[in-house]
Amino acid sequence: MEFDNGDKRRRSCEFRELKVVTLAAICFMILSQADAFDPLDPTGNVTIRWDIMSWTTDGYMATVTVFNFQQYRTIMNPGWTIGWTWAKKEIIWTMMGAQATEQGDCSKFKLKIPHSCKRNPQVVDLMPGAPFNMQFNNCCKGGVLTSWGQDPSGAVSAFQIGVGLSGTSNKTVKLPKNFKLLGPGPGYSCGPAKLVPATVIPTDDRRRKAQALMSWNVTCTYSQFLASKNPSCCVSLSSFYSDKVTACPTCACGCQNNDTCVTKDSKLLQEDERVKTKKSDMTPKPLLQCTHHLCHVRVHWHIKDNYQDYWRVKIAIINFDYRLNYTLWNLVIQHPNLNNVTQVYSFEYMPLLPYEAINDTGMFYGLKYYNDLLMENGPKGNVQSEILMKKDKNTFTLKHGWAFPRRVYFNGEECMLPPPDSYPFLPNSSHRLLISASSIVASTIFASFFHLVVILL
Template identity: 80%
Template sequence: MEFYNGKQQQSCTFRELKFVALIALCLILICPADSFDPLDPTGNVTIRWDIMSWTSDGYLATVTLFNFQLYRNIMNPGWSLGWTWAKKEIIWAMMGAQAKEQGNCAKFKLKIPHSCKRNPEVVDLLPGAPYNMQYTNCCKGGVLTSWGQDPTGAVSAFQLGVGLSGTSNKTVKLPNNFKLMGPGPGYSCGPAKKVPATVMFTDDRRRKTQALMSWNVTCTYSQFLAYKNPSCCVSLSAFYNEQVTPCPTCSCGCQNNDTCVTKDSKILKEDGNDTRKNMDITPKPLLQCTHHLCHVRVHWHVKDNYQDYWRVKIAIINFDFRMNYTQWTLVAQHPNLNNVTQVYSFEYIPLLPYESINDTGMFYGLKYYNDLLMEAGPKGNVQSEVLMKKDKKTFTLNQGWAFPRRVYFNGDECMLPPPDSYPFLPNSAHIKHTTISLMAAYVIFTSLFHLVVTNL
């Protein structure tokens, strides 16, 4: 009986452990924790909502978006921001942005609001918007650079007049269900939280003003939520081996008639003749048929090995016939990036996810030279070379040490080949063969020398 109870207790414990493991797995899959990026642990998009003055039935507010992500930008067609009002609020007017839909404003007779929707969706104005509609840091078409690349281009703002909302800190209710699209899915936003009222300078920076009420919303990005498959992959090569390690097969999906086209496809000719360009809509990808089926391939080539330095060539190739990458970024993690001496045709800044480790850096294009990665074709690539000083304690060409540990393009992690497929140094058999040949030559030379000396 005791033995049976022991087995029964073990069985119950095992069932409990399985149940706990199942709950943990579900939490990992559905919680925002999956958005944690070890190379940018504090990266997020923060939305700050500042009430600047009260009106007869509501308030006038400034909404500012800060892209605090070190290397993930928000490309064309840019961000869109949505929320749900807590009460029956309306938007009387906006500057620097506009709501996508006006909604049903039939009950208003004299003055028609800008938007009456309970869950409005707001987008940035395009460059060149009328002057009377502009606002500070607006009108970029929703495009935001990453904070590490250009902090001044990582901020966007607009102003809105809100009605039917209450006219004091006690009667105003915070909106709910914030949603950030930028330019596709992947962002998850937390609830709005009241924060100390923002203090800011006037335009001439001679006087400080303070908001009447402020709240923040924090949105984080998850590649897992954004894409079913990766969007980029990495191939490798080295001067000491003719072998090129390609991207893994089906890195970003597998070929079928609906996923890719060949270079001579009729679709490409029709696409090229179509002069209709709607910059507000993300074009459907039109990928070149490859074994990896990725939008972008990054090639890392170990080019030279000097006494005190070594050189790497990096090329980025676009396989999407409809996508241009403006202000692209490339992040690489490698232990010798702490000794970068020169980068020839990219900009480079080190990233420090951890204070004691400097093994990660961001590359991006030179302005007006190669900061635009063109669509697939003859001009659909950019490349540069990186010269690094050797750390003689750790530097080696053995066992794939010279290749990157992680690679990100435009903030998304790329698929790397398996380590056992990396280009390897000439095998040991060749080394042994050379050693044996030298030993044989030494023995023959010694014997001949001894014979000559003896005959003398």
């Protein structure tokens, strides 16, 4: 068959378009996967482990455990929600420590009604204070999981599930498909379930170990790119040697409109105060103060003092959300001098070692029952601390912005830093700008009692 020149040109164009679309799709997949890799937490993930502990007449009893192996990313309120699709026509007979959000169509069951007949169930953790006969080990946290680096004991959640119509042997049971981690919000993507060696689980009294009959794992990773097109936090900077304060970049977290923020005199805030007096199980939508950056949280880094052998930084975290309290918040900072942290005031501190040879990253979080809750926007909507670091004489300098952080994360989200050319500059007439050694003692005593004062931009 012969084609005229018009057909040839049309087919050539279609082929080129197909190549462009294919190349774009490949690039998108590569970029999406690359973005899920966090250079400060290269092995961080949420792992769902499914252990079949016994067989029943038409299925099995299993323990499902959720591990938040992320070093600094917390699963916040409203907590985790796990979803999947059954491989066959399985049902959930019973659950302890969690519940399915929908029962589905169970009309064909007459004598005993299953807990859920959904083909693609979604499961949530029980709330604290659930009835004792519904509880299970490590359950009932409302789905909230601390980061692994912050508190490993609080980073684990578990429930028991009784599955029917599934098969009663390792050969007849089929692994569920299409696992999803939905609850903490968008951004998580899960791989397929994979068989692993049977888990050995200690019994309740810890004196005996039981081995699962069959086990599989599902690994879920987080991508900030998939979660939101804009950051949720930003960084502002200042220093004792300059009157200049470098504010967060304009529109750092998006550009404002009437739907995304309110002013301090908004009537909506007065309505919110009335609603707060009523009980509600729903997690409220964010309500931000209108700012030039439109971020939920601003982190301020202030170079406070420069001693002969040490230097001091003050950190303030400010919440601009009128509705959201940040429970068990954490702050991750990358700076080359964090390998010589001498003392941290008012915050807990833990070095993070994503690469063992480099110690330039640390996690800060609140002291329990003191400032581990970052209150919603208002007079109490901030937490502050100071860091005293020993100088590395070979690298320390106040020039060229060296003393400012390289990366900042709040609750696992990377914050937008100002452009380097806008940093507070060191005056040309200054020399070493040293403070007498005796000032360290006075400043240390003062820092133990300093009041929570925020630099408001």
